Amino acid sequence: xxxxxxxxxxxxxxxxxxxxxxxxxxxxxxxxxxxxxxxxxxxxxxxxxxxxxxxxxxxxxxxxxxxxxxxxxxxxxxxxxxxxxxxxxxxxxxxxxxxxxxxxxxxxxxxxxxxxxxxxxxxxxxxxxxxxxxxxxxxxxxxxxxxxxxxxxxxxxxxxxxxxxxxxxxxxxxxxxxxxxxxxxxxxxxxxxxxxxxxxxxxxxxxxxxxxxxxxxxxxxxxxxxxxxxxxxxxxxxxxxxxxxxxxxxxxxxxxxxxxxxxxx
Amino acid sequence: xxxxxxxxxxxxxxxxxxxxxxxxxxxxxxxxxxxxxxxxxxxxxxxxxxxxxxxxxxxxxxxxxxxxxxxxxxxxxxxxxxxxxxxxxxxxxxxxxxxxxxxxxxxxxxxxxxxxxxxxxxxxxxxxxxxxxxxxxxxxxxxxxxxxxxxxxxxxxxxxxxxxxxxxxxxxxxxxxxxxxxxxxxxxxxxxxxxxxxxxxxxxxxxxxxxxxxxxxxxxxxxxxxxxxxxxxxxxxxxxxxxxxxxxxxxxxxxxxxxxxxxxxxxxxxxxxxxxxxxxxxxxxxxxxxxxxxxxxx
Numbered sequence: 012x013x014x015x016x017x018x019x020x021x022x023x024x025x026x027x028x029x030x031x032x033x034x035x036x037x038x039x040x041x042x043x044x045x046x047x048x049x050x051x052x053x054x055x056x057x058x059x060x061x062x063x064x065x066x067x068x069x070x071x072x073x074x075x076x077x078x079x080x081x082x083x084x085x086x087x088x089x090x091x092x093x094x095x096x097x098x099x100x101x102x103x104x105x106x107x108x109x110x111x112x113x114x115x116x117x118x119x120x121x122x123x124x125x126x127x128x129x130x131x132x133x134x135x136x137x138x139x140x141x142x143x144x145x146x147x148x149x150x151x152x153x154x155x156x157x158x159x160x161x162x163x164x165x166x167x168x169x170x171x172x173x174x175x176x177x178x179x180x181x182x183x184x185x186x187x188x189x190x191x192x193x194x195x196x197x198x199x200x201x202x203x204x205x206x207x208x209x210x211x212x213x214x215x216x217x218x219x220x221x222x223x224x225x226x227x228x229x230x231x232x233x234x235x236x237x238x239x240x241x242x243x244x245x246x247x248x249x250x251x252x253x254x255x256x257x258x259x260x261x262x263x264x265x266x267x268x269x270x271x272x273x274x275x276x
Numbered sequence: 277x278x279x280x281x282x283x284x285x286x287x288x289x290x291x292x293x294x295x296x297x298x299x300x301x302x303x304x305x306x307x308x309x310x311x312x313x314x315x316x317x318x319x320x321x322x323x324x325x326x327x328x329x330x331x332x333x334x335x336x337x338x339x340x341x342x343x344x345x346x347x348x349x350x351x352x353x354x355x356x357x358x359x360x361x362x363x364x365x366x367x368x369x370x371x372x373x374x375x376x377x378x379x380x381x382x383x384x385x386x387x388x389x390x391x392x393x394x395x396x397x398x399x400x401x402x403x404x405x406x407x408x409x410x411x412x413x414x415x416x417x418x419x420x421x422x423x424x425x426x427x428x429x430x431x432x433x434x435x436x437x438x439x440x441x442x443x444x445x446x447x448x449x450x451x452x453x454x455x456x457x458x459x460x461x462x463x464x465x466x467x468x469x470x471x472x473x474x475x476x477x478x479x480x481x482x483x484x485x486x487x488x489x490x491x492x493x494x495x496x497x498x499x500x501x502x503x504x505x506x507x508x509x510x511x512x513x514x515x516x517x518x519x520x521x522x523x524x525x526x527x528x529x530x531x532x533x534x535x536x537x538x539x540x541x542x543x544x545x546x547x548x549x550x551x552x553x554x555x556x557x558x559x560x561x562x563x564x565x566x567x568x569x570x571x572x573x574x
Contacts, residue, residue: 026346047363105363109355110353113326116342276326
């Protein structure tokens with residue numbers, strides 16, 4: 012056999028691959044294809060475009076820091092979940108899982124590493140969005156001659172991070188549950204755009220549903236995180252917890268059951 | 277060493293693998309032979325834990341595969357060379373395996389060299405690879421951790437004749453240094469030239485297994501002689517079944533026995549040997565005819 016030093020193997024072979032290493036490799040896998048790279052690059056690109064459009068099109072009395080951040084939120088709500096979906100589904104759609112799950116036979120460890128790396132990437136992306144928004148705010152104030160307004164508190168910033176991580180996790184959950192790239196992305200759009208529309212139509216036309224909506228509509232519940240109106244009330248947190256349980260945790264648990272049992276072909 | 281014990285895998289009412297037991301020993305190449313759809317790949321997936329066995333157990337070096345802390349360092353696996361992200365370069369795919377296993381970085385270039393992928397080829401994306409190049413990359417991924425056990429599903433598929441020769445020498449050398457090799461094929465010739473032991477499977481069941489020599493032996497002896505009818509009657513007298521067709525006599529008896537009979541009968545032999553590949557092929561076709569889709573045509 013082609014001799015890696017005989018002293019390395021017995022030591023390495025006796026130790027379980029650490030989760031940190033799995034996470035690092037999974038993070039690398041998000042960047043190492045052209046599509047993956049450009050998907051991540053598109054976060055920065057669309058953040059710049061969103062910022063530019065605020066400067067160009069927003070009424071000058073509305074140009075504040077939170078306007079930029081809110082504008083950047085739109086592309087992020089689509090791109091971050093896509094990244095999380097593809098991190099999971101490519102193992103099945105591209106069939107690379109045959110190698111991954113052979114090198115790491117405990118599938119939940121792979122999935123955990125993917126979750127951690129996706130969330131880490133999501134948080135870094137949001138921080139980048141804050142920075143781009145801040146540059147936009149400075150530039151916008153200079154260009155339009157309006158007053159420079161920094162109207163986001165630390166709490167609101169943390170809410171914004173949490174909200175984006177939640178959207179990302181919805182993508183992650185759909186990836187785990189469906190394990191096919193195209194289908195998971197399609198379902199995400201249903202989840203994120205169609206379902207809230209149906210809920211709001213329902214709320215508008217059915218009286219008894221109006222009070223129920225915050226408890227069943229995940230996006231409605233989450234929207235409090237993006238309203239930039241100070242601290243959330245206990246009831247608002249309860250809305251997020253209950254809808255998160257229904258739309259995120261329960262399907263994720265079902266999906267994890269499939270992932271650990273299903274045959275990898 | 278790989279030990280498979282009474283492994284059964286059912287899909288609903290269909291039994292893909294039916295009570296399969298065999299051992300692949302260290303220092304030997306074990307050929308897993310059977311027609312397409314016989315259950316070879318399913319058995320291999322059960323060994324490495326990608327498919328759950330309905331019943332039975334499989335162990336590698338005495339442990340269940342999932343209990344290996346860093347399996348890549350102990351078992352090299354290639355189940356499907358095409359199962360790679362098409363957008364990654366060959367070098368990147370190898371680097372991911374190197375990182376997962378925690379190996380030194382120089383292993384990547386070493387492996388590329390061993391499997392004969394040039395730096396230029398390694399920088400290309402796998403979607404542009406021929407099947408032969410994918411097989412080489414897959415072999416590199418399997419070997420990078422310097423494992424003691426290799427499990428390869430149809431590794432010769434897509435390789436050109438020189439590539440097949442290369443693969444054969446590589447695996448031979450690997451087994452000669454004490455490694456365990458389990459490789460599958462639906463082509464008898466491939467298995468015949470490389471394997472020491474053969475496990476034949478058809479319709480999910482093992483139909484025959486043993487050393488290649490034993491299996492060849494079982495296929496009998498081929499004899500040519502100056503006086504074939506004389507030899508035929510000498511064998512008949514001893515109750516040894518033999519058939520003569522044209523100028524060749526074929527019998528199930530061992531060559532040593534046939535030689536002795538000829539000596540006592542005073543008949544000069546012009547050829548005496550164990551039935552070769554043709555005999556094994558007959559057996560392969562006979563053994564698997566029942567399970568082959570086009571059994572009659574075979």
